[in-house]
Amino acid sequence: xxxxxxxxxxxxxxxxxxxxxxxxxxxxxxxxxxxxxxxxxxxxxxxxxxxxxxxxxxxxxxxxxxxxxxxxxxxxxxxxxxxxxxxxxxxxxxxxxxxxxxxxxxxxxxxxxxxxxxxxxxxxxxxxxxxxxxxxxxxxxxxxxxxxxxxxxxxxxxxxxxxxxxxxxxxxxxxxxxxxxxxxxxxxxxxxxxxxxxxxxxxxxxxxxxxxxxxxxxxxxxxxxxxxxxxxxxxxxxxxxxxxxxxxxxxxxxxxxxxxxxxxxxxxxxxxxxxxxxxxxxxxxxxxxxxxxxxxxxxxxxxxxxxxxxxxxxxxxxxxxxxxxxxxxxxxxxxxxxxxxxxxxxxxxxxxxxxxxxxxxxxxxxxxxxxxxxxxxxxxxxxxxxxxxxxxxxxxxxxxxxxxxxxxxxxxxxxxxxxxxxxxxxxxxxxxxxxxxxxxxxxxxxxxxxxxxxxxxxxxxxxxxxxxxxxxxxxxxxxxxxxxxx
Numbered sequence: 001x002x003x004x005x006x007x008x009x010x011x012x013x014x015x016x017x018x019x020x021x022x023x024x025x026x027x028x029x030x031x032x033x034x035x036x037x038x039x040x041x042x043x044x045x046x047x048x049x050x051x052x053x054x055x056x057x058x059x060x061x062x063x064x065x066x067x068x069x070x071x072x073x074x075x076x077x078x079x080x081x082x083x084x085x086x087x088x089x090x091x092x093x094x095x096x097x098x099x100x101x102x103x104x105x106x107x108x109x110x111x112x113x114x115x116x117x118x119x120x121x122x123x124x125x126x127x128x129x130x131x132x133x134x135x136x137x138x139x140x141x142x143x144x145x146x147x148x149x150x151x152x153x154x155x156x157x158x159x160x161x162x163x164x165x166x167x168x169x170x171x172x173x174x175x176x177x178x179x180x181x182x183x184x185x186x187x188x189x190x191x192x193x194x195x196x197x198x199x200x201x202x203x204x205x206x207x208x209x210x211x212x213x214x215x216x217x218x219x220x221x222x223x224x225x226x227x228x229x230x231x232x233x234x235x236x237x238x239x240x241x242x243x244x245x246x247x248x249x250x251x252x253x254x255x256x257x258x259x260x261x262x263x264x265x266x267x268x269x270x271x272x273x274x275x276x277x278x279x280x281x282x283x284x285x286x287x288x289x290x291x292x293x294x295x296x297x298x299x300x301x302x303x304x305x306x307x308x309x310x311x312x313x314x315x316x317x318x319x320x321x322x323x324x325x326x327x328x329x330x331x332x333x334x335x336x337x338x339x340x341x342x343x344x345x346x347x348x349x350x351x352x353x354x355x356x357x358x359x360x361x362x363x364x365x366x367x368x369x370x371x372x373x374x375x376x377x378x379x380x381x382x383x384x385x386x387x388x389x390x391x392x393x394x395x396x397x398x399x400x401x402x403x404x405x406x407x408x409x410x411x412x413x414x415x416x417x418x419x420x421x422x423x424x425x426x427x428x429x430x431x432x433x434x435x436x437x438x439x440x441x442x443x444x445x446x447x448x449x450x451x452x453x454x455x456x457x458x459x460x461x462x463x464x465x466x467x468x469x470x471x472x473x474x475x476x477x478x479x480x481x482x483x484x485x486x
Contacts, residue, residue, distance in 0.1 A: 123155040
């Protein structure tokens with residue numbers, strides 16, 4: 001058995017183990033998976049993506065196990081919790097043919113209700129992941145999804161999140177946000193707005209006092225450790241030196257990881273099959289990482305005992321593993337899809353494609369090729385283009401100086417009318433709807449069909465057979481940890 005290493009952060013009194021479970025998709029790494037991993041002594045991580053929508057849809061489906069209502073009973077803002085239950089809980093669940101309600105998309109000036117759903121949704125996920133044990137739980141965010149950041153982080157901190165992990169961007173001001181929210185103080189966050197002019201100052205603002213319901217003080221909360229995801233020493237160095245607060249370490253992610261990947265350094269070149277070509281410049285200088293003096297965990301293709309030992313030998317504090325945990329029985333991926341992907345991996349038929357255009361963010365995005373999902377050309381072409389969740393919209397400066405919102409996966413003419421290009425819409429996929437569909441809560445469409453899925457996994461899909469077999473395809477989070485630790 002490999003030795004158990006734990007990294008301590010004295011200034012926040014948090015202990016992070018050697019294995020970090022990836023925070024995946026929208027709801028794939030739910031509280032159930034994170035709880036299972038944390039109870040085993042490693043770091044369970046919930047996905048912080050679209051937790052307001054996931055909260056609403058679970059309540060609409062009747063919260064059959066009562067878990068969401070139990071968590072809301074523990075929520076310190078009681079009247080807020082009751083408003084959410086009154087608005088969205090359907091005893092026994094909505095009718096199967098009924099669509100989920102469309103809640104307002106986030107804006108730079110979010111209404112109170114939208115922020116309430118973010119606070120509650122993030123609290124619920126972290127609270128349930130922490131229930132029944134005392135080990136730390138983390139939450140993962142995409143920096144690109146900026147608009148829900150502040151209320152989401154605050155809700156996760158109210159729930160007791162011990163670690164905040166954030167990728168897909170440059171989160172240089174997140175440490176200061178954590179410092180402020182730990183004291184229930186107002187804070188702000190810079191917005192990336194395309195076409196912003198000199199002198200523009202586009203920022204989100206958030207004040208916890210606006211949600212305080214009584215004269216009683218809000219509960220004390222701990223400032224989480226902060227681990228940004230980086231793909232280069234250059235970015236890690238900049239974050240360590242220029243962030244407005246403490247950066248506690250890094251997750252160093254290579255292009256074999258699932259989800260969004262950092263683009264190749266230099267001009268984008270595509271292989272004959274259409275995938276981006278990564279080269280020597282994209283290999284992270286681990287000596288440079290060691291020289292920073294901060295702990296780091298290696299991610300992307302490290303989901304094996306051999307690579308775990310290699311990471312430790314290179315001076316890493318451990319590894320982050322996503323794909324293996326995404327395919328274990330505690331994952332929230334629709335069981336039939338999860339089993340089909342495992343079968344592909346075990347029989348050598350798995351294929352993961354790094355799509356340079358699928359994500360509206362412009363980042364390369366890993367797609368597991370599976371019949372019946374949006375990875376299939378005919379399914380993609382049959383889907384009606386619509387942007388009704390809007391998490392991945394980009395912000396742009398309108399001629400009058402106000403912020404506009406557009407998504408390359410929305411109707412082509414609508415995107416072009418907002419200053420986008422027709423070329424920019426080619427091949428774009430509505431990740432918001434498809435990722436929520438992956439966990440069994442697809443939106444019901446007017447024609448009676450539902451939003452299709454699109455699965456993202458890392459290249460380790462092809463090696464899933466180390467955790468299972470054709471005769472015994474189901475495996476657990478405990479199996480993953482046991483095998484990784486040797």
